[in-house]
Amino acid sequence: MLYSKLFGKTIKDVPKDATLISHKLLYKAGFIRESTAGRYYLLPLGLRVQQNIQQVIKKEMDKTGAQELITPVLHPKYLWEETNRTSSVGFELMSIKDRNEMEFVLGGTAEEMLVDLVRKFQISYKDLPFNLYQFSVKFRDELRARGGLLRLREFVMKDAYSFHTSEEDFKVEYEKMKNTYTAIFKNMGLNTEVVESDNGYIGGEYCHEFVVGSEIGESKFLMDEMGYCAHEDVAVFDPENKNLDEIEKEMTEVDAVRGNTMEDGEKLHNLPLWQQMKDVLYVDEKGRFILAVIRGDLEVNEIKLMHAVKAYQLRHATEDEVRQKLNSEPGFISPVGIKKQGAELKIVGDESLRTIKNAYTGANKKHKDYLNVNIDRDYKVDMEADIALAKEGYLSKNKKPLIAKKGIEVGNIFQLGFHYSSKMTGASFRDVDGKEKPYYMGCYGIGLARTLATVVEVYHDDKGIIWPETVAPFQVHIVGLDLEEKQVLENAKKVYKLLQTEGIEILFDDRIGVSAGAKFADADLIGIPYRVVISKKTKDQLEVKKRSEKETKFVSFEEFLKILQFSH
Numbered sequence: 345m346l347y348s349k350l351f352g353k354t355i356k357d358v359p360k361d362a363t364l365i366s367h368k369l370l371y372k373a374g375f376i377r378e379s380t381a382g383r384y385y386l387l388p389l390g391l392r393v394q395q396n397i398q399q400v401i402k403k404e405m406d407k408t409g410a411q412e413l414i415t416p417v418l419h420p421k422y423l424w425e426e427t428n429r430t431s432s433v434g435f436e437l438m439s440i441k442d443r444n445e446m447e448f449v450l451g452g453t454a455e456e457m458l459v460d461l462v463r464k465f466q467i468s469y470k471d472l473p474f475n476l477y478q479f480s481v482k483f484r485d486e487l488r489a490r491g492g493l494l495r496l497r498e499f500v501m502k503d504a505y506s507f508h509t510s511e512e513d514f515k516v517e518y519e520k521m522k523n524t525y526t527a528i529f530k531n532m533g534l535n536t537e538v539v540e541s542d543n544g545y546i547g548g549e550y551c552h553e554f555v556v557g558s559e560i561g562e563s564k565f566l567m568d569e570m571g572y573c574a575h576e577d578v579a580v581f582d583p584e585n586k587n588l589d590e591i592e593k594e595m596t597e598v599d600a601v602r603g604n605t606m607e608d609g610e611k612l613h614n615l616p617l618w619q620q621m622k623d624v625l626y627v628d629e630k631g632r633f634i635l636a637v638i639r640g641d642l643e644v645n646e647i648k649l650m651h652a653v654k655a656y657q658l659r660h661a662t663e664d665e666v667r668q669k670l671n672s673e674p675g676f677i678s679p680v681g682i683k684k685q686g687a688e689l690k691i692v693g694d695e696s697l698r699t700i701k702n703a704y705t706g707a708n709k710k711h712k713d714y715l716n717v718n719i720d721r722d723y724k725v726d727m728e729a730d731i732a733l734a735k736e737g738y739l740s741k742n743k744k745p746l747i748a749k750k751g752i753e754v755g756n757i758f759q760l761g762f763h764y765s766s767k768m769t770g771a772s773f774r775d776v777d778g779k780e781k782p783y784y785m786g787c788y789g790i791g792l793a794r795t796l797a798t799v800v801e802v803y804h805d806d807k808g809i810i811w812p813e814t815v816a817p818f819q820v821h822i823v824g825l826d827l828e829e830k831q832v833l834e835n836a837k838k839v840y841k842l843l844q845t846e847g848i849e850i851l852f853d854d855r856i857g858v859s860a861g862a863k864f865a866d867a868d869l870i871g872i873p874y875r876v877v878i879s880k881k882t883k884d885q886l887e888v889k890k891r892s893e894k895e896t897k898f899v900s901f902e903e904f905l906k907i908l909q910f911s912h
Contacts, residue, residue: 367492382489382497604675676706693725809871
């Protein structure tokens with residue numbers, strides 16, 4: 345490719361809202377331009393990188409026996425209604441009608457589409473398992489698109505869906521995909537942590553994210569030295585027993601002229617925060633009241649709580665709701681003797697309540713508290729669950745301190761089980777016993793643009809991008825100097841053509857009248873692995889510099905070919 349003809353040249357300015365280095369460098373180097381918020385043009389350089397990323401993914405997926413296909417962009421809305429995801433997804437679905445008034449959604453993910461496809465065939469146990477994948481445009485009506493390519497409203501994703509006869513068979517594929525994803529990212533130069541995560545709107549019981557460590561990442565996870573690694577949404581820890589050797593004392597109601605905070609209660613009673621009960625009242629999307637009760641020194645993890653009570657959304661109850669619906673008082677809520685006024689109330693107790701005795705809490709009346717409250721004897725919960733938020737410094741189940749990390753999620757794998765096949769009619773196979781049984785499923789995703797941006801976040805310096813060779817837009821960047829002289833220009837063109845003959849992909853800076861400094865700056869900004877300078881000074885040799893190194897050396901054309909062959 346001749347740089348003089350390339351659409352999208354380097355510029356010095358960056359968008360005012362660009363804060364991340366990947367956003368700035370990809371814009372300055374001519375890889376991307378914004379259309380509207382969260383939607384980007386991939387310019388020729390950017391598209392070449394994304395296509396190379398796609399090839400890395402495809403190569404590894406094909407090794408596993410997975411098969412590529414493509415689904416329509418518009419998903420019939422009735423499919424999403426069949427699984428109730430029109431009301432349960434964690435992002436706003438974008439809808440559209442055709443001329444026949446048929447409703448479609450712009451696909452954010454394609455579980456329903458693949459199930460619908462597979463159920464069109466008469467599948468038996470002999471046909472299973474299989475894994476189908478695609479590279480397709482996805483749409484997420486994100487509330488806040490930001491970070492350049494890191495949080496988009498429209499992007500290409502590699503999504504795969506596997507179908508199995510049983511959980512045991514699925515687990516084999518899950519481990520295979522876990523290893524395959526690790527290899528995919530490693531081939532792009534990305535080292536990933538495999539992080540236990542929340543399955544969110546996808547469904548199923550468990551999933552893992554592939555996270556590249558970075559301070560600009562939105563994924564917050566915790567790990568210990570024994571290999572435990574989990575997103576803060578699902579991380580577990582040992583709350584440690586506190587005072588279980590105490591004898592249970594008689595519960596008493598006392599005056600408590602105090603404020604509404606946990607600290608006010610701690611100060612008034614001069615007792616440790618962990619001995620206080622924290623009571624947080626929520627309302628879910630169905631209007632149910634959920635009272636989360638937890639040890640006072642811990643925080644409620646709302647993601648865990650939503651899973652425990654099978655809710656899609658939670659909000660904090662208002663003061664009026666506390667008083668009128670539950671006959672209680674803000675700041676003095678308690679599971680002890682709470683009265684509901686025609687409201688549906690579910691009390692969820694955290695497991696940490698079993699680590700304390702003789703707790704203190706509100707008495708559902710203003711300026712009244714209970715002392716020496718004990719679970720089972722003085723109150724009962726409708727459900728016990730782990731609803732506590734893990735934090736750095738807490739002990740893991742391995743009894744090791746948890747360490748907080750941040751990173752960029754580049755991929756994820758999900759156990760779906762029967763989540764979709766049990767909801768969609770006809771989503772079954774004929775088993776060896778002749779009976780129809782639902783598929784056991786998994787799904788696996790990689791965002792290509794996000795991965796592209798993550799590579800830049802990892803590989804750059806103060807001059808520009810440093811592309812790993814597997815994903816670089818070109819292998820070699822020829823910088824022609826002194827091209828006003830016919831002999832130098834002819835020599836540069838000769839090297840360009842000879843390299844092309846060898847199958848090398850080249851960007852040739854053939855601009856005349858541009859200074860050496862400007863050309864070198866552009867080469868560093870664009871970040872192609874090898875820079876080759878041809879000028880009066882080089883004569884019959886090539887002045888070669890690897891982008892990731894400082895050293896420049898003069899070599900013959902044949903020697904340079906050997907360098908390129910060795911690097912691959």
